[in-house]
Each structure stands twice: as C-alpha cells, then as structure tokens.
Amino acid sequence: MNRLLSSCALSIAIVALVPSATIAQSSPYCPADIVFDNELNFFDVSAFLDSYLEGDLAVDLNNNGNLEFFDISLFLQYFIGGCPDLTDTDGDRLPDFVETDDGIYMDSFGTGTDPLNADTDGDFLSDGDEVLGTVDGLFLTGASPVMKDIFIECDWFAGNFEGRDENYRPTPAVEARLANAFFNASTANPYDLPDGIHIHLDYGQGNGFTGGNQLPGSPVFILFDSDFNNYKAKHFDPIRKGYFHYAIFGDRYNSTLNRSSGVAEFNGDDFMVTMVDYNSTVNMANTIAHELGHNLGLRHGGFENRNRKPNYNSVMNYRHQFNGIDITGSSVGNGVLDYSHGVNIDLNENALLELNGVNGSVAIDWNNDTILDPNPYALNINCNSTFATAPCGSSSGCYDANCDLLRDHDDWDNINWSRLVSGTDRVPTPELIECDNWPGKFLP
Ligand SMILES: [Zn+2]
Structure with a gap:
C-alpha cells in the first residue's frame, strides 16, 4: 500500500x-x-x-x-x-535519418533535405514546418522542403458596389496565371533542381485551402491599415502568422474616389488588391504579383522608387503592371506576367543611343523623329505613356525631371525571403507603398 x-x-x-x-x-x-x-x-x-x-x-x-x-x-x-536514432543535427524537427540530402522529396521519411541546414530551400519556412506542419498545428498544403514556396491567404468582398455587382474572389484562372509565372521564375533551388517558386493561394477553394473566405458586408472602401487590421484580426488564423501573406480583395481603399489598384507593406506580409470597376483575370493576377512584389522587397524601379524606366522589364513597373512585360525588345508590354530578370542594358538619359534600344540589339526611336539617329543625345524617357518623352529638366508627363542613369534589376534573384518571421507578425510600423496605377491611366 x-x-x-x-x-x-x-x-x-x-x-x-x-x-x-x-x-x-x-x-x-x-x-x-x-x-x-x-x-x-x-x-x-x-x-x-x-x-x-x-x-x-x-x-x-x-x-x-x-x-x-x-x-x-x-x-x-x-x-x-524503441526509437530509431532521432539525432536532429540542424534542429528542424526532422531526424537526420530521414534527411536524405539528395533533393528528392518523397514524404516525411525521405525528405531529400540537408541534415545540416534547417531551411534547405532557403524560403524561410523550416524543413520541419514544410514536411510535418508547424508546432502550432498549421499544415502547409503543397509545400516542398526543396523548392521555394510562398503562401497567400485571400479574403474578398462581393456585393453591389456603386451600382455594380462585383465579386473580387480570386478565380482558378487567376491562380493559374500566377502559378505559371512563379513556376517559371529564375529563382534558384538547391541540388541543381529546376529554378522556380511554388505560389499557393488560399481563396477557400478546398483541398487543404479553407482559410480564404468572403468578408461580411460590402464597404465601398476600407482603410489601410486600420480597417484592414480589424478584418485580419477576425478572419486570419494567428497560427498562419509568419507563414502566409494576408491579402484583402475589395473595391477601393482609403476613399470613394481612389482608383488605385492596390497597396502593400514593403518587406511585409499584408496587401490589398482593389479592382474597382476593372476586375479581370489579367488585371487581378498581375496586381497580385505587383503587390506581393512589394511584400517581397521590390519597388516600382526594382531596387529604387524611380518608376516607368523603359528598361526595367517587370510588372512592378507601372509601364508593365497591366500590359505585361516586353518580350520583343521594343519596351512595350506583350501581355506576359513576369518580374524582371535584369538582363536589359543601362540607359543613360544624357547620352541615349537609339541603336542600342533597351536590350542592346533592337533599336528604339526614342525621340520619335522616324529616323535612327547614329549619335547619342539627351532625353527624359521614364515618362507616363509608352512613347512620351520630355527634355531633361522637365517632368511634364514624366516620373521625374532629371536625366539619369536608368538601370534594370534582377527581381527574381533579389526577393527578400526573410520578410516573414515564423509565428509572428512582422515589423510593427512597416513602410507602405500605395500603387497609384490602374488600366488606362498611363497606357492605352
Ligand atoms: Zn506598387
């Protein structure tokens, strides 16, 4: 006893x-x-x-x-x-014996990952989180520990806005357009695996994606980020913090007159896509890429705010947000959704050479005089519409007045993967970027 x-x-x-x-x-x-x-x-x-x-x-x-x-x-x-040898050298919750270090992800007993690197693919989601789910019980459907992943929860408004019936829920076609662009990214993965990124949109479509939902009510605009944060607090599961970007799809933000297509935190996790009366597969998918790009550390000039550079070939650039990137060297968009790969030449607006164009081989008649000038000249060319220009010193119809050195940027190679910190909301006072662009504002 x-x-x-x-x-x-x-x-x-x-x-x-x-x-x-x-x-x-x-x-x-x-x-x-x-x-x-x-x-x-x-x-x-x-x-x-x-x-x-x-x-x-x-x-x-x-x-x-x-x-x-x-x-x-x-x-x-x-x-x-008894237990097998559960030694976990890199502390990612995957024992060394399942981390096969060959890039072949089979399942939780053969992960293909590096036993000495807790984040083998470098997407700032740990190998253990991608394979087993997080310690808080969040399962990352579709994640791979050997290919970079990005997750976005999409909550949307639907209803009658300003006399129009709208439903801003992303569609499978929007998702497919984005997935294709990111899958073809030139962002490197480990083990000589193909380049590319898996992007996962949760718009409540099922098959493991049940977080996205329609938001109640039909406000014409919501304030970013006070209203936004209220919606996020109610409709975004906190265990997703640090793993999912959170996006609200609505009519407008901040005012009833705002035609802006979106707003985003720079190096953050929150953004809005506001399609007003121009919602379409292309406009929505391209704008998601654009606003997400700000979250990922990209500006309207790639590494800088300087907008409308003819040689910055990215949907981050207002020239290409809706028209897509240029695939012919003409500096005019051809409808393809892509970030810049950084391959265009530098353009010195003080000494433009028409024969070089933007890619070094296809000539562009910058001053629109119908002849190809053999000699360099000065002209302000990062302007609002595709063929608008201004003299150096004039900002009329242009982003700025200065004649500068305009440079491309390799967006895909410069994504800020550390933007999300597992389990936490990111910095408390992020820089916000409002995107004052909509179809037809600058370009036909
Ligand atoms: Zn923007």
Whole structure:
C-alpha cells in the first residue's frame, strides 16, 4: 500500500515536471515518445496514461477515433520496440535519418533535405514546418522542403458596389496565371533542381485551402491599415502568422474616389488588391504579383522608387503592371506576367543611343523623329505613356525631371525571403507603398 502510494506520488511529481504543452504530441518518428523529447522513458508512460484517462484523442494511436485497449497495446509495442536514432543535427524537427540530402522529396521519411541546414530551400519556412506542419498545428498544403514556396491567404468582398455587382474572389484562372509565372521564375533551388517558386493561394477553394473566405458586408472602401487590421484580426488564423501573406480583395481603399489598384507593406506580409470597376483575370493576377512584389522587397524601379524606366522589364513597373512585360525588345508590354530578370542594358538619359534600344540589339526611336539617329543625345524617357518623352529638366508627363542613369534589376534573384518571421507578425510600423496605377491611366 505504502509502495503504491509513493509510486503514485512519484508519478504525479514527475508528470508535473513535464511541460503540459509537450504532453501527448507523439513524435511521427517514435510514436511512443509522447512527450517529444527524443527518448523513451517513464515520462512517456506517465503522459500516455494521463492522456488516456482524460480521454485525450492525441493518444488514439490507431487513429480510429476512440480510445480503447488497442491504443494501450500499440503504445506498449512502440515503447518496447524503441526509437530509431532521432539525432536532429540542424534542429528542424526532422531526424537526420530521414534527411536524405539528395533533393528528392518523397514524404516525411525521405525528405531529400540537408541534415545540416534547417531551411534547405532557403524560403524561410523550416524543413520541419514544410514536411510535418508547424508546432502550432498549421499544415502547409503543397509545400516542398526543396523548392521555394510562398503562401497567400485571400479574403474578398462581393456585393453591389456603386451600382455594380462585383465579386473580387480570386478565380482558378487567376491562380493559374500566377502559378505559371512563379513556376517559371529564375529563382534558384538547391541540388541543381529546376529554378522556380511554388505560389499557393488560399481563396477557400478546398483541398487543404479553407482559410480564404468572403468578408461580411460590402464597404465601398476600407482603410489601410486600420480597417484592414480589424478584418485580419477576425478572419486570419494567428497560427498562419509568419507563414502566409494576408491579402484583402475589395473595391477601393482609403476613399470613394481612389482608383488605385492596390497597396502593400514593403518587406511585409499584408496587401490589398482593389479592382474597382476593372476586375479581370489579367488585371487581378498581375496586381497580385505587383503587390506581393512589394511584400517581397521590390519597388516600382526594382531596387529604387524611380518608376516607368523603359528598361526595367517587370510588372512592378507601372509601364508593365497591366500590359505585361516586353518580350520583343521594343519596351512595350506583350501581355506576359513576369518580374524582371535584369538582363536589359543601362540607359543613360544624357547620352541615349537609339541603336542600342533597351536590350542592346533592337533599336528604339526614342525621340520619335522616324529616323535612327547614329549619335547619342539627351532625353527624359521614364515618362507616363509608352512613347512620351520630355527634355531633361522637365517632368511634364514624366516620373521625374532629371536625366539619369536608368538601370534594370534582377527581381527574381533579389526577393527578400526573410520578410516573414515564423509565428509572428512582422515589423510593427512597416513602410507602405500605395500603387497609384490602374488600366488606362498611363497606357492605352
Ligand atoms: Zn506598387
């Protein structure tokens, strides 16, 4: 009797030593390791019994929705069988023996990842989070630990706005257009795997994406970011912080007169896409890429705010946001959604050479005099419409008055992957970029 009592007391004392949050999680690599400390010991027995007696389905080891003798029997089998070597050198919750270091991701028992690098693909989502889900229980559907991933939750408004029936929910066609652009990115992945990024939009379409939802009401505009943050607090699961960008799709922001297509945090996780009366697959997909680009550390001139540079061939540039990038060397958009690959030549507005154009080989008649001038001349060319120009010193119809050195930028190679910090909202006072552009504002 005394021995039994003291054993009970010991058991209670030991259970009290185990942090309650670690009880009954059960490691996928050692199912009897209920307290998740990578070894089998009395803590596991005690925690198992505790959870079993409380009816906690976390110890439903045969996953049949009930606790019964079979779960005890399975636990004992696992306990007696012991754990494999659970050494986890890089601390990413994947034991070294499953990190096969060959770039071939099969499943949680063959991850292809580097056992010495907790984020093998460099997308700032840890290998363990991408394979097992996060410690808070967020499963990252579709994530790969050997190819870069970006996740966006899309919440939208629908209703009658200013006499128009609108539904700003992203569509499968919008998602496909974006997915294609990011899949073809020139952003490198490890192990000589193909370049590219998997972008995942959650607009409530199912198959693991059930976070996106229609927002209640039909406000004509919402304030960024006070209203925005209120909606986010109510409709964005906090366990997604640091893993998902959060985007609201609506009519307008900040005022009833604002025709801007969107607003975004620079190096952040929040943005809005506001399609007013010009919602279409192309306009929405291109604007998602544009606003997301600001989250990823891109400006309207790539590395700088200088806008409408004819040689900056990116949807971040107002010249190309809706018209797509230039694939012929003419500096005019050809409808392709892409960020810049940074291959165009520098343009010195004080000494423009028409024969060089923007790519060094296709001539452009900058001053529109119908002849190709063999000699360099000065002209302000980062202007509002495609063929608008101004003399140096005049900002009429142009982004700025100065004649400068205009430079392209390799967007894909300069994405800020550290913008999200797992489990937290990012910096409290981010820089905001309002995108004062809409179809037809500058370009036909
Ligand atoms: Zn912008």
